[in-house]
Amino acid sequence: MPEIIKINVTRPYEVTIGSGLLDSCGEAISSVHAPCSAAIVSDDKVAGLYLERAMDSVKKAGFRPFPIVFPHGESSKNLSVMSGVLEEMAEGGLTRADIAIALGGGVTGDMAGFAASVYQRGIPFVQIPTTLLAAVDSSVGGKTAVDLAAGKNLAGVFAQPLSVICDTNVFETLDPEVFADGLAESIKYGVLTDADLFSRFSKLDRTELPSLVARCVRIKGCFVERDEYDLGDRRFLNLGHTMGHSIEKLSGYTFPHGHAVGIGMVMMARAGERLGLTESGTAAEIAEALSGNGLPVSAPYSPEELYRAALGDKKRMGGNISLVIPERIGSCFIKSVPVSELYEFARLGKEQ
Ligand SMILES: NC(=O)c1ccc[n+]([C@@H]2O[C@H](COP(=O)([O-])OP(=O)(O)OC[C@H]3O[C@@H](n4cnc5c(N)ncnc54)[C@H](O)[C@@H]3O)[C@@H](O)[C@H]2O)c1
Numbered sequence: 001m002p003e004i005i006k007i008n009v010t011r012p013y014e015v016t017i018g019s020g021l022l023d024s025c026g027e028a029i030s031s032v033h034a035p036c037s038a039a040i041v042s043d044d045k046v047a048g049l050y051l052e053r054a055m056d057s058v059k060k061a062g063f064r065p066f067p068i069v070f071p072h073g074e075s076s077k078n079l080s081v082m083s084g085v086l087e088e089m090a091e092g093g094l095t096r097a098d099i100a101i102a103l104g105g106g107v108t109g110d111m112a113g114f115a116a117s118v119y120q121r122g123i124p125f126v127q128i129p130t131t132l133l134a135a136v137d138s139s140v141g142g143k144t145a146v147d148l149a150a151g152k153n154l155a156g157v158f159a160q161p162l163s164v165i166c167d168t169n170v171f172e173t174l175d176p177e178v179f180a181d182g183l184a185e186s187i188k189y190g191v192l193t194d195a196d197l198f199s200r201f202s203k204l205d206r207t208e209l210p211s212l213v214a215r216c217v218r219i220k221g222c223f224v225e226r227d228e229y230d231l232g233d234r235r236f237l238n239l240g241h242t243m244g245h246s247i248e249k250l251s252g253y254t255f256p257h258g259h260a261v262g263i264g265m266v267m268m269a270r271a272g273e274r275l276g277l278t279e280s281g282t283a284a285e286i287a288e289a290l291s292g293n294g295l296p297v298s299a300p301y302s303p304e305e306l307y308r309a310a311l312g313d314k315k316r317m318g319g320n321i322s323l324v325i326p327e328r329i330g331s332c333f334i335k336s337v338p339v340s341e342l343y344e345f346a347r348l349g350k351e352q
């Protein structure tokens, strides 16, 4: 039986998670929207694997689907590819009575969500995440964006989906590195609030994926409900992200996001232990869970480099920065520190 999680934001919606849902996605969509035209937005890789099945199911449910496919990868998440997607929506005759469907990973979800929310001032959209990261993170919560030359995710809007349909079977075709990236963000939810979930990811049994993804979505949903527009408690979701962003940046974005976030979590826990803020052994536990899943636990950058890279990111925020620090596995707190103290966290977070 699929698991259904309700996200109680201004306009509530459901996330349905289970194995084998792709072939009945049309039926699921028909329970939230009357048959209409539907632009199925996807990248070329995902389209090659799953577009036909999604189109068939949506057609069977009475919709009139047409595909909009762009080249895969982060380098497509920009305004120029976006403009092509919008033009194709118009050429396909999409109206305000119609919908868009995002079939793909986080890049597709961010692109399709943004396109849908500005096309004719906003049409509804459904998320069908096909990466673990999109399932546990980007498809839920309503953040959509594209990258600008000045940085990632700098142009976007808050727009919650009409519903999210997650078929965990499609993860079988993911590159191991892409799957591991999603695992790092999943392990993050365990560190944040759920020690039992953490231990299940430490010894992952893939047959448990639907229920594990559901637990991650429930946790993300709680933070989103408490802070729909990212003004407060959603900051907890940034655990590992300050150092993580520095690592991504220093690597020229060749270091995958989740991999970098994992290292960031280990560093915050280690620094916390050395400052007496974190239960001893926490950093080692996180490191073990990550390396057990093929993820790295350290990066070849000095504390100075990490600090300088973070500084570039935080300049506009003025004097203080909120750091998420694990107290132990399953519990974290936010500490606001002067930006200059980041250096100390980078130094204490490194293995010595
Ligand atoms: N909106 C949010 O709240 C939010 C949160 C986290 C991340 N993001 C964004 O998400 C993006 C990263 O997401 P991602 O890691 O899913 O990247 P992605 O969408 O680029 O997918 C990674 C790769 O996997 C391929 N792929 C996707 N599904 C597949 C499948 N089932 N089988 C085989 N290959 C498949 C894609 O073609 C791509 O090459 C970033 O742009 C990031 O900014 C957004």
Ligand SMILES: [Zn+2]
Pocket (backbone or CB within 6 Å): 185, 241, 257, 261
């Ligand atoms: Zn992240």
